[in-house]
Amino acid sequence: MPEAAGGPVEAHYDYIAIDPAGRRVRGQVRARSDAGAFERLKRDGLSPVRITPAKRGAGLAASSSVKGLGQRESAELLSDLSALLRAGSDMRTALSIVGAKADRPALREVCKALSAEISGGGALDRAFARNLSAKQGFIAALIAAGEASGDLAGGLQRAADILESRLKIREQLWSVLSYPLFVLASTIAALAVILLLVVPSLAPLAEAEGANPGLPMKILLGVSGFLRGNLAVLVAGMLTVAGGLFVAARGGLLGPFIDGLALDGPIRRTARGVVFGGFAIALGNVLAAGAPMGEALRLATRSVRSERARKRLEPVAHAVRQGEALSSALGRVAGFPGTVVRLAAIGEQSGALGAMLARAGTMEEAAAIRRIEAASRLLGPALIVSLGAIIGLLMAGLLSGVSGLGDAALQ
Secondary structure, three states: OOEEOOEEOOEEEEEEEEOOOOOEEEEEEEEOOHHHHHHHHHHOOOEEEEEEEOOOOHHHHHHHOOOOOOHHHHHHHHHHHHHHHHOOOOHHHHHHHHHHHOOOHHHHHHHHHHHHHHHOOOOHHHHHHHHOOHHHOHHHHHHHHHHHHOOHHHHHHHHHHHHHHHHHHHHHHHHHHHHHHHHHHHHHHHHHHHHHHHHHHHHHHHHOOOOOOOHHHHHHHHHHHHHHHOHHHHHHHHHHHHHHHHHHHHOOOHHHHHHHHHHHOOOHHHHHHHHHHHHHHHHHHHHHOOOOHHHHHHHHHHOOOOHHHHHHHHHHHHHHHOOOOHHHHHHOOOOOOHHHHHHHHHHHHHOOHHHHHHHHHHHHHHHHHHHHHHHHHHHHHHHHHHHHHHHHHHHHHHHHHHHHHHHHHHO
């Protein structure tokens, strides 16, 4: 047993016990001795069957070995826990119920790890921070604020709402952009079929003695011949470019370019609405749950995925610590939406800063989605018209060429 100057220190113990429902459970608990571990488990309503000292480093491995959940699974977990807590369950029982009905092994493992840490006396917010994705750090702040305010179920539900809002935006973006992408892929496929299959079948007629194909036919034959003669080189080049982009993306070299293009490029208004709107929603919800301003800013900034946007937001926390108003500090962030700044100022004056920030962020996200939908409604028909024009020109060239070749053959 490890000892310190003041007596034995806490260590990790693996246990097997029977819960109040009669189920056999496994976990890990921290205590000063095996007798202390036994007493702690009894206080938690468990009937210990076996208690053994954990292997060195097992306390850290318990949480580091668990794979992080995706946003959808995390949102479902938090929402289910909130509902069970409102129904009167304690957190350990709620985790046991959610883990028992989980379909995915990763979710069951997360529930077990959370239950083990909580049963071992670990802080609830730290347990969630260690076992959920690092990109979901705001969840721990909402849980801590919910515990402090006596509304843990409300803090869990606010975190679930933020995750569900992000999922909804992602699904809307995919729904809006899928049709234009399909039309673009169809256009490329149609051009490839015409240039690689249809035009070459007419090449023998054009090359026959006495044939005089027109200019459109000559252009089509030239382009087709170039593509067929260099097809291997072109495919290799595209694969090389794709591989280079993949390596750059995995190495973090592509991220700054994409961030800059999104936040300061042609689509900057829409990108800023999504990025900074999501930041405002996270910050507003964390503040509404009762978290201190400094912690709320830190976690809300960490939840922003754009590295360039995070760097722009980092000075805000320092300015607020120096006594500056949040709305004034946000107003100096390059590209930050003015609507959020104005509503933040109103929230500061009215004492409802969290609610106003969340409302402003929702408005900015909704406006960005409307702009994307409007662009999609224009882009789809534009691509269809362009496809029709291109195919029409190609067919006109083919028909005129075939007509000319037919006349030459008859003569």
